[in-house]
Amino acid sequence: MNTGGLILVIGSLLSAVAAFVWVAIRLGSTGHQPDKTLATGLQTASDKDVEHIFNDEFREELRNRGRLHFEKVIGESAMFLQQDLRQTTSQLNDYMRGEITRTLQSEFKKYEQSITDAKQLAVDSIEKTITTIEQQREFLQRQLETQYENQKNQIIARFETEMATIINHYVLRAIGNQIDLSDQLDYILAQLEANKKAILEDVKRGT
Amino acid sequence: MELKLPAGVVSQVDVARVLRELNALTDFFVGAAARKSGTPMQPPRLTRTLTQLAQDNHFNLLEDSNRKELASVLNEVLGHAPLLHISFASEPSTKALETILVWMRANIHPQTLLQVGLQPNIAAGCVLRTPSKVFDLSMRSYLQKQESYLVELIAGAARG
Numbered sequence: 001m002n003t004g005g006l007i008l009v010i011g012s013l014l015s016a017v018a019a020f021v022w023v024a025i026r027l028g029s030t031g032h033q034p035d036k037t038l039a040t041g042l043q044t045a046s047d048k049d050v051e052h053i054f055n056d057e058f059r060e061e062l063r064n065r066g067r068l069h070f071e072k073v074i075g076e077s078a079m080f081l082q083q084d085l086r087q088t089t090s091q092l093n094d095y096m097r098g099e100i101t102r103t104l105q106s107e108f109k110k111y112e113q114s115i116t117d118a119k120q121l122a123v124d125s126i127e128k129t130i131t132t133i134e135q136q137r138e139f140l141q142r143q144l145e146t147q148y149e150n151q152k153n154q155i156i157a158r159f160e161t162e163m164a165t166i167i168n169h170y171v172l173r174a175i176g177n178q179i180d181l182s183d184q185l186d187y188i189l190a191q192l193e194a195n196k197k198a199i200l201e202d203v204k205r206g207t
Numbered sequence: 208m209e210l211k212l213p214a215g216v217v218s219q220v221d222v223a224r225v226l227r228e229l230n231a232l233t234d235f236f237v238g239a240a241a242r243k244s245g246t247p248m249q250p251p252r253l254t255r256t257l258t259q260l261a262q263d264n265h266f267n268l269l270e271d272s273n274r275k276e277l278a279s280v281l282n283e284v285l286g287h288a289p290l291l292h293i294s295f296a297s298e299p300s301t302k303a304l305e306t307i308l309v310w311m312r313a314n315i316h317p318q319t320l321l322q323v324g325l326q327p328n329i330a331a332g333c334v335l336r337t338p339s340k341v342f343d344l345s346m347r348s349y350l351q352k353q354e355s356y357l358v359e360l361i362a363g364a365a366r367g
Binding site: 160163164165167168171172175179180181182184185187188189191192193195196198199200202203205 | 289291295296297299300302303306307310311314315316319328329330331332333335337338339340342344346347350351354355357358361362
């Protein structure tokens with residue numbers, strides 16, 4: 001029940017009480033004469049009339065009417081009260097529904113925001129990890145390339161150094177004893193001729 | 208007198224063998240002189256080398272003085288003739304060795320003696336060792352000297 005309904009009920013009750021009071025005052029004030037004797041006579045007469053008019057039946061009638069009126073007012077008030085109560089309940093339901101919906105929406109929003117934040121955090125973390133991994137990969141790649149280049153250069157240098165020896169060794173092994181000494185005579189004699197002076201000097205010095 | 212050595216006498220071993228043969232011949236003649244006349248005797252068979260040596264140097268091996276002189280000269284050769292060590296990749300043929308020896312005796316010293324060795328790793332050519340020097344006349348040495356040229360060629364081929 002809202003405040004308006006309550007005020008209406010109280011107002012109805014107060015108006016009924018005021019009606020009773022007014023009727024009582026009016027009834028009390030009729031026949032009041034300026035002349036005291038007359039007034040007393042009138043008073044007495046009126047008292048008799050009053051007693052005559054407001055007898056028990058009339059009073060009972062009035063009481064019944066008042067009761068009916070009061071019941072009517074009470075019924076109307078109860079009806080208004082019931083209507084107000086229903087309206088209030090309905091409004092309260094709507095209000096509660098709205099509040100719950102708003103609260104739920106707010107909580108959902110917060111939940112969604114939390115999920116979004118968590119998701120963003122996870123995405124940021126993953127991006128950072130990816131960046132780190134990428135940096136590591138690039139570093140490793142550079143390192144591997146450097147090592148590869150160094151190793152390649154070493155192998156090439158070693159190959160260049162050893163290659164001639166290997167080929168010579170191979171030629172010597174391949175030729176082996178395959179060349180007949182008779183075929184080498186020209187070469188040997190030419191070499192001896194080329195070194196003749198040195199040989200001669202050494203032999204002379206030795207003998 | 209300078210002894211003219213035949214091509215068959217290559218090394219000190221050959222000279223020593225000729226000397227032993229000469230001594231054996233002298234012993235035979237000594238033995239023959241000690242025996243009674245008419246006793247059958249088998250003279251030692253002379254090798255071609257000794258015969259040629261005697262002929263080339265005009266020695267009569269039947270005469271004792273000639274034999275003694277030849278022995279003396281041979282001892283002289285054995286002690287003083289220049290000895291050169293020469294190594295080949297494989298066993299040299301007699302003809303090839305003779306050709307080299309002839310060149311040595313014509314160009315270096317007429318009584319040059321050779322000591323032949325084997326060095327299979329030189330592939331071809333020879334290594335000559337004189338009293339204080341080594342002359343590497345082998346293909347191994349030649350290839351080693353050409354290594355830089357070989358590297359140059361391969362590097363050029365690699366560069367395209």
